[in-house]
Amino acid sequence: MTHALPTTQAALAAEPPAAQVRRRPGARLLLPLALLCPSLVFLALFTYWPVVEVLWDATHQVTRRGTRFVGLDNFASLFADPTFRRALLNNALYAIGTVGPSLVLALAFALALNGAGRVRALLRAVFFLPVMIPLVAAAALFLFLFLPGIGLIDHHLARLGLSGANWLGDPDLALAAITVLTVWKNAGYYMLFILAGLQAIPDEAREAALLDGAGPWQRLRYVTLPALRPTFAFVGVIALLNAVTQVDHVFVLTKGGPSDATKLLLFYIYEQAAERYDAGRAAAATVVTLGLLAALTALSLGRSQGPEAAR
Amino acid sequence: MSAPTSPLAGPVTREVTPRLARLLVAGLALVWAVPFWWMLVAAFRPAGSGADASLLPSLAPSLANFAEAWASADFPLYFVNSLVICAGILAVQLVTASLAGYVFARLEFPGRGFLFGLFLVQLMLVPVVLLVPNLKTIAALGLYDTLPGVMAPYCATAFGTFLMRQSFREVPRELEDAALIDGAGWWARIRLIYLPLTKPALVAFSIVSVTSHWNEFLWPLMVINSPDRRPLTLGLASFTLSAEGMQAWGLIAAGTFLVSLPLLAAFLIFQRRFVNSFLASGIK
Numbered sequence: 001m002t003h004a005l006p007t008t009q010a011a012l013a014a015e016p017p018a019a020q021v022r023r024r025p026g027a028r029l030l031l032p033l034a035l036l037c038p039s040l041v042f043l044a045l046f047t048y049w050p051v052v053e054v055l056w057d058a059t060h061q062v063t064r065r066g067t068r069f070v071g072l073d074n075f076a077s078l079f080a081d082p083t084f085r086r087a088l089l090n091n092a093l094y095a096i097g098t099v100g101p102s103l104v105l106a107l108a109f110a111l112a113l114n115g116a117g118r119v120r121a122l123l124r125a126v127f128f129l130p131v132m133i134p135l136v137a138a139a140a141l142f143l144f145l146f147l148p149g150i151g152l153i154d155h156h157l158a159r160l161g162l163s164g165a166n167w168l169g170d171p172d173l174a175l176a177a178i179t180v181l182t183v184w185k186n187a188g189y190y191m192l193f194i195l196a197g198l199q200a201i202p203d204e205a206r207e208a209a210l211l212d213g214a215g216p217w218q219r220l221r222y223v224t225l226p227a228l229r230p231t232f233a234f235v236g237v238i239a240l241l242n243a244v245t246q247v248d249h250v251f252v253l254t255k256g257g258p259s260d261a262t263k264l265l266l267f268y269i270y271e272q273a274a275e276r277y278d279a280g281r282a283a284a285a286t287v288v289t290l291g292l293l294a295a296l297t298a299l300s301l302g303r304s305q306g307p308e309a310a311r
Numbered sequence: 312m313s314a315p316t317s318p319l320a321g322p323v324t325r326e327v328t329p330r331l332a333r334l335l336v337a338g339l340a341l342v343w344a345v346p347f348w349w350m351l352v353a354a355f356r357p358a359g360s361g362a363d364a365s366l367l368p369s370l371a372p373s374l375a376n377f378a379e380a381w382a383s384a385d386f387p388l389y390f391v392n393s394l395v396i397c398a399g400i401l402a403v404q405l406v407t408a409s410l411a412g413y414v415f416a417r418l419e420f421p422g423r424g425f426l427f428g429l430f431l432v433q434l435m436l437v438p439v440v441l442l443v444p445n446l447k448t449i450a451a452l453g454l455y456d457t458l459p460g461v462m463a464p465y466c467a468t469a470f471g472t473f474l475m476r477q478s479f480r481e482v483p484r485e486l487e488d489a490a491l492i493d494g495a496g497w498w499a500r501i502r503l504i505y506l507p508l509t510k511p512a513l514v515a516f517s518i519v520s521v522t523s524h525w526n527e528f529l530w531p532l533m534v535i536n537s538p539d540r541r542p543l544t545l546g547l548a549s550f551t552l553s554a555e556g557m558q559a560w561g562l563i564a565a566g567t568f569l570v571s572l573p574l575l576a577a578f579l580i581f582q583r584r585f586v587n588s589f590l591a592s593g594i595k
Contacts, residue, residue, distance in 0.1 A: 029420050032423070035410040035411065038411075039430070039468075042467035043467045046445055049448065051444075054441065057443075111329075112335075123337065123340045128578075129575065130343070130346075132574045133567075133574065134525070134526035134528065134543070134544045134570065137544075137571045141346045141350055143563065144349070144363070145346060147560075152345075155364030189589065192589055193590065196590050215326070216326050245437050252548055252551060266440065266529070269440075270442070270533075290436065290440060293440065
C-alpha cells in the first residue's frame with residue numbers, strides 16, 4: 001500500500017523490523033483489529049446499523065397487532081404524498097440555486113483576491129466570516145434582513161423608492177430567500193479551495209498565455225478553468241452534500257412554509273419523525289435521500305477520478 | 312501546503328477587465344459584510360430607539376441589549392454545554408482517529424483495504440441524514456436527552472482517520488524502527504513518535520471538528536429535550552423565536568453576537584491556522 005513512499009519501502013526492504021517478521025498470521029491481525037476496535041464500535045452503532053435499521057423500518061409497518069413486512073408500501077405512500085414530492089422538487093431547486101451561484105461567486109472572489117496584500121487578505125476574511133458562524137445564527141440575522149416592511153432590505157429599498165416584498169412569507173420568494181442566505185454563508189468556504197487550486201497553477205502557464213497575447217477572458221477560459229477542473233469537481237460534491245444536509249436555517253426562518261415552499265428533504269424527514277411520528281415514512285424518506293446522496297457522490301467521484309488520482 | 316499569501320508573480324498588465332472585476336468583488340465584499348455590520352450596530356444600539364433598520368452606529372452605544380439577552384436566556388449554561396460537547400467529541404475522536412490512522416498508515420494485514428473502504432463509507436453516510444435511526448439507537452442506549460447522546464455518533468471519524476493516516480505516512484519509518492528496537496510498544500510509538508511529529512494535522516483536525524460541532528443544530532435538536540442541556544445553537548434558536556414575537560431585533564442581534572463571538576474571535580486571531588485547516592478538510 002505504501003507506493004507513495006518508495007524511499008521508505010526501500011529502507012524497509014533492506015532492514016525489515018524484526019518484530020513484524022516473527023509474528024504468526026493470527027497475531028498480525030490482533031494488533032490492527034484491537035486498534036481499530038474503538039472506531040469500528042462507533043461506526044457499527046452509528047453508521048452501519050442505522051442503514052440496516054432504516055431499511056427494515058422502511059419495509060415494515062408497526063401496528064398495535066405487531067410489526068409486519070409491507071414491502072414497498074411505505075415508499076408508495078411516500079411518493080403519493082404531495083408534500084414529499086414538493087420537498088424533492090424544492091431540494092433540487094435549492095441545490096441548483098445554491099451550488100451554481102456559490103461556485104461562480106467563489107471563483108470570482110478567488111480570482112480577484114488571489115495574492116498578497118492587506119486589502120486582499122481583509123476581503124478574503126470578509127467573505128470567509130459567514131463560514132465561522134452557526135447556520136442558525138446566520139438565520140437569526142437574516143430574520144431581520146428579510147422582515148417585510150421595516151426589515152433591513154425593505155427599509156433600504158423603500159429609501160430608494162422601490163417596494164420590497166414579504167421575502168419569507170411569499171411562497172414564490174421564500175425558497176429564493178433561503179437560497180440567498182446559503183450562498184452568503186457558503187461561498188467563502190468554496191473560495192478557499194479555489195484559491196488553493198489557483199496557487200497550484202504554474203506561473204509559466206499564465207505568462208505563456210500573456211506572451212501569446214491572450215486577453216483576460218481567454219486566459220480564464222483556456223488556462224485557469226481547465227486547471228481548476230479537479231477543484232471544481234470536488235467542491236461541487238461538497239456543495240451538493242451541503243444542499244442536502246444543511247437545513248438549520250429552515251427551522252428558524254420558515255419551518256418549511258409558507259405552503260411547503262421551503263420544505264427540504266431533511267426537514268421533511270425531521271417532521272415525519274419528530275412531529276408526525278410516522279416511522280415508516282420517515283425511514284422511507286431517509287432511504288430515498290441516502291440513495292440520492294450515494295448516486296450524486298458516485299457520479300461526481302467517477303467523473304473526477306482521472307485528475308483526482310493524479311494528485 | 313498552499314498558503315494563499317504568496318505574491319502573485321508574473322508580468323503586471325494594465326488590462327481593464329481584471330480591474331473592473333476586482334472593483335465588483337470589492338463591492339460584493341461590502342454586501343457580504345452588511346449582515347455582520349447590522350448585527351454590531353443593532354446590538355450596541357440603546358434599546359427602544361426604534362431605528363432598527365439603520366446602518367449608522369448609535370452615537371451613544373449601549374450594552375442594554377446584551378444585558379437583556381444575558382438575563383433572558385441562559386447563555387453561560389448553553390456555552391458550557393457546547394464546550395462540553397465539542398471537547399468530548401474531540402477528545403474521543405483524537406484517540407480513535409490516531410489509532411485507526413496508525414493502523415492504516417503502518418500496519419500490514421489481510422483485509423486492510425476492505426476495512427479502510429468501510430471507514431470511508433462514513434464520508435457519504437453523513438450522521439445527520441441518519442438522524443431517525445440514530446435517535447432510536449441513542450434512546451436504546453439510554454442516552455436520550457444527554458450530552459453524551461449528542462456526542463456519540465461523531466466519536467468515530469472517517470475524515471480524521473484519513474487525515475491522520477496521510478500525515479502518519481509522512482513520518483520516516485526509520486524513527487519507528489529505532490523505537491521498536493528499543494522495545495517501545497505500539498502506544499509508546501504512537502505517543503512519542505507519531506503524534507509529536509504530526510501536530511499540524513492534529514491542530515487542523517481539531518479546528519475543523521470543533522467548528523462543525525460548535526455550529527451544529529439539527530442533531531442536538533433531536534437528542535436534547537431539557538432546556539438546561541441545550542447547546543448554544545439550540546439556545547439561540549429558541550431565544551430568537553421568543554424575541555421575534557416581541558419584535559426585539561436589537562436583542563436578537565446581541566444574542567447572535569454573543570453566540571458567534573467565540574469562533575469569530577478565534578478565527579480572526581488564528582486566521583492562517585483556520586484557513587489551512589479548512590483546506591485540509593477538503594480531502595474528505
